Each structure stands twice: as structure tokens, then as C-alpha cells.
Amino acid sequence: MDRDYQELLNEFGSPLYVYEEEVIRKNYERFKSAFQVENLKIFYACKALSNQNILSLFKSYGASLDCVSIEEVELGIRAGFSPQEILFTPNCISEEEYERAIAFGVRINVDNLPALEYLGMKYPGIRLWIRINPHLMAGGNRKISVGHIDSKFGISIHQLPHLKRLVQSLGIEVEGIHTHTGSDIIDPEIFIRAAELIFGVVREFESVRYIDFGSGFKVPYRPEDTETQLEEFGKKFGDAFNEFCTSQGKEYTLCFEPGKFLVSNSGSFLTKVNIIKQTTSCVFIGVDSGFNHFIRPMFYDAHHELSNISNPGGEKKVYNVVGYICETDTFASDRFISEVKKGDVLRFSNAGAYCFSMASNYNSRLRPAEVLILNGEARLIRKRETLENLLENQVILEL
Numbered sequence: 524m525d526r527d528y529q530e531l532l533n534e535f536g537s538p539l540y541v542y543e544e545e546v547i548r549k550n551y552e553r554f555k556s557a558f559q560v561e562n563l564k565i566f567y568a569c570k571a572l573s574n575q576n577i578l579s580l581f582k583s584y585g586a587s588l589d590c591v592s593i594e595e596v597e598l599g600i601r602a603g604f605s606p607q608e609i610l611f612t613p614n615c616i617s618e619e620e621y622e623r624a625i626a627f628g629v630r631i632n633v634d635n636l637p638a639l640e641y642l643g644m645k646y647p648g649i650r651l652w653i654r655i656n657p658h659l660m661a662g663g664n665r666k667i668s669v670g671h672i673d674s675k676f677g678i679s680i681h682q683l684p685h686l687k688r689l690v691q692s693l694g695i696e697v698e699g700i701h702t703h704t705g706s707d708i709i710d711p712e713i714f715i716r717a718a719e720l721i722f723g724v725v726r727e728f729e730s731v732r733y734i735d736f737g738s739g740f741k742v743p744y745r746p747e748d749t750e751t752q753l754e755e756f757g758k759k760f761g762d763a764f765n766e767f768c769t770s771q772g773k774e775y776t777l778c779f780e781p782g783k784f785l786v787s788n789s790g791s792f793l794t795k796v797n798i799i800k801q802t803t804s805c806v807f808i809g810v811d812s813g814f815n816h817f818i819r820p821m822f823y824d825a826h827h828e829l830s831n832i833s834n835p836g837g838e839k840k841v842y843n844v845v846g847y848i849c850e851t852d853t854f855a856s857d858r859f860i861s862e863v864k865k866g867d868v869l870r871f872s873n874a875g876a877y878c879f880s881m882a883s884n885y886n887s888r889l890r891p892a893e894v895l896i897l898n899g900e901a902r903l904i905r906k907r908e909t910l911e912n913l914l915e916n917q918v919i920l921e922l
């Protein structure tokens with residue numbers, strides 16, 4: 524495979540994002556088969572990787588789509604999703620953006636009481652989903668929380684009486700109850716505990732058919748990292764869900780919205796070594812990229828495994844890998860990788876989720892190309908940007 528990456532880089536240029544369709548499909552199948560329930564709906568959270576071809580792949584697998592902006596909704600519709608296959612889960616958007624979503628006919632997940640009131644008044648009997656924040660903290664571990672008390676997301680579970688009054692007086696049809704954590708969940712027990720609280724909310728609304736637990740499924744970034752034990756979790760969670768359905772005498776649909784879990788490990792980021800710089804304390808490798816292309820290491824302190832694909836068996840040395848942006852942009856510190864020479868190609872793994880989709884043009888750099896490996900063939904799915912792309916929306920004055 525290392526030689527293949529080298530060839531891809533020669534063909535499509537550097538830096539480059541490469542995704543493997545087979546990996547995405549297997550992740551999706553694994554996710555789907557982990558939950559033994561009658562009705563399961565998987566909304567791919569397309570903010571993780573939003574290339575139209577990736578959206579079309581998920582459509583072909585039978586997935587639905589989770590969108591957090593009206594632009595994502597439009598991309599989903601262009602990729603062939605029907606409005607009813609799209610769940611729109613925004614927060615802090617304008618009334619105008621809700622109007623646009625209504626015009627598209629997508630399912631709308633409301634995250635705050637003012638929006639609920641606005642929509643309920645304007646569209647009597649409107650069908651909506653409601654995002655609940657259960658404020659659940661895992662046993663003493665402040666890092667694994669399902670929504671701090673001061674989190675901006677969702678309608679607080681403590682506002683349930685108020686929510687019920689609004690729903691009743693405005694005649695809103697609550698079709699779905701939703702919750703989403705937003706963080707890497709190490710201990711799936713937290714989902715089970717969230718479920719107990721969410722089931723309590725569901726009991727309050729006769730019209731509910733969908734129960735959506737969002738996402739937060741962790742993927743391993745370091746070799747020693749744990750990942751969500753999906754099968755074990757799916758079994759446990761499915762049992763709890765089925766039990767709830769039985770107790771209510773009702774067939775609900777269980778929903779999740781994985782993004783990272785489905786695409787992260789399908790992606791690689793390839794970048795070329797421009798310089799090797801020995802300082803008095805360490806060796807810097809300067810590559811032809813920066814946080815403009817790949818920001819997770821700097822933004823989230825994320826660890827991405829790294830290898831020198833030009834010298835796979837070489838003697839290992841310690842390096843710091845940095846970018847070419849005019850700020851400190853460190854991809855990796857004190858990493859043992861095969862000896863690096865100028866012109867070598869480095870590969871960062873787990874670069875499928877929140878990598879290209881967070882890329883920018885900072886320093887007026889052009890964003891890289893994207894390639895999809897489909898049925899063993901490398902297909903270009905996004906051209907490298909050109910200077911024209913940078914200029915196309917600028918209005919040039921006579922100065």
C-alpha cells in the first residue's frame with residue numbers, strides 16, 4: 524500500500540487526501556449490524572466529510588443524513604437524499620434558516636424554546652424533533668459528559684414542564700426526541716444512562732416515533748487507544764431499547780448520527796517533506812502543508828499516526844513535523860518514524876473525519892485534492908484549488 528500512496532501522490536500531486544470506499548462501507552455495515560432492533564435509522568453526520576461523492580455513497584448504502592446547516596441540507600438534496608431522509612439539527616440559527624429548511628421539507632430538530640415557539644406559532648400543527656440536553660455526567664469523570672449544565676446545546680431536561688406546555692398549547696407534533704453528546708465517549712454506559720432519561724421524556728409525548736441518540740462514538744487514534752466496543756454496546760443498548768418499546772407497547776425507531784466512526788479511518792493525508800531542519804534541540808521536518816489543510820492536531824491536540832511511506836523499513840529516528848504556515852503549526856512532536864529525507868512523503872492516518880471539511884485558505888494557500896479508492900481504482904473527487912478559486916468572489920475595485 525505504501526507504494527500505492529506514492530503513486531497516488533505522483534499522479535494527483537501533494538498534499539492529498541485519500542479515502543477508501545471499502546473501509547467506509549465496512550464501518551457502515553458494522554455499525555448497522557451492531558443494533559438488533561426492529562427499526563433502525565442511521566443518519567450519517569455529513570459535517571465529518573462532506574464531499575458529494577461521499578454523500579452519494581451513504582445514500583447508496585441506505586443511510587439517511589444528519590445536517591447541521593442549511594448548506595449541508597442543500598448538499599444532501601443534490602446528492603440524491605429525499606427531504607424526509609434528511610434530519611436538520613442546527614443550533615443558534617436564524618428564523619430565516621428554519622424557513623428555508625421548511626421549504627425543503629426536511630425533518631427539523633429544534634434545539635431551543637424560542638425557535639419552538641416561533642415555528643409552532645407560524646405553522647400550526649408542525650411536526651418537529653426536539654433536542655434534549657439531559658445534563659448527564661459520567662460517574663465522577665468530568666470529561667465524559669452528555670452535556671454540561673452550561674452547554675449551549677439542546678433544551679434542558681429541567682425545562683420539560685415548560686416544553687410540554689408549549690407543545691400542547693401550540694399543537695406541535697413531536698415526532699422525534701433527540702440527544703447528542705458531542706464528545707468522544709469512552710464508556711458506552713453513559714449512553715445507557717442517557718437513554719433512561721430520554722425514555723422518560725419520550726413517555727411525555729404520545730406522538731413520538733423516533734428516538735435519536737446522536738453520536739460520540741470514539742475511534743482509536745493512537746495504537747493504544749480504546750475504541751467504542753460497538754458490538755457489546757449495541758447488544759446492551761438494543762436490549763434496553765427493545766425493553767422500552769415493549770413496556771410502551773409501541774414500535775419506536777432507534778436513530779444514531781455517527782460521523783467520525785464511519786469515515787475517520789478511511790482517510791489518509793499525504794504530504795511531502797520540503798526541508799529538514801536540525802536545531803540545537805531537535806529535528807524539524809517541514810512539510811508542504813499546515814493547519815490550513817489539516818487542523819485537528821493543532822485545534823484539538825489530536826494525535827494522528829504518522830509514517831514515512833517513502834522509506835517504510837528505514838531506521839527509526841525522532842522528529843517534530845511542522846507545517847509551512849506563518850504560525851506555530853505542529854502536526855506531531857517527538858515521533859519515531861523511518862529516517863526522513865527531503866522529498867519523502869509522509870502519511871497521516873485517520874484523516875477522513877473533520878480534516879478536509881475543516882480545511883481553509885489561510886495564508887492564501889490552495890486546498891488539496893481529494894481521491895476516492897473505489898473498486899480498487901483511484902478516482903479524483905475534488906480537484907486541487909487554483910488561484911482563480913481564491914479570487915472568484917473578490918470584487919476588484921479600481922484603486
Ligand SMILES: *Cc1c(COP(=O)(O)O)cnc(C)c1O
Pocket residue numbers: 568570571589591612703705706737738739740780781782783784876
Ligand atoms: C457532530 C455531530 C454528530 C457526529 O458526531 P461524531 O462524533 O462525528 O460521530 C452527530 N450529531 C450531531 C447533532 C452533531 O452535531
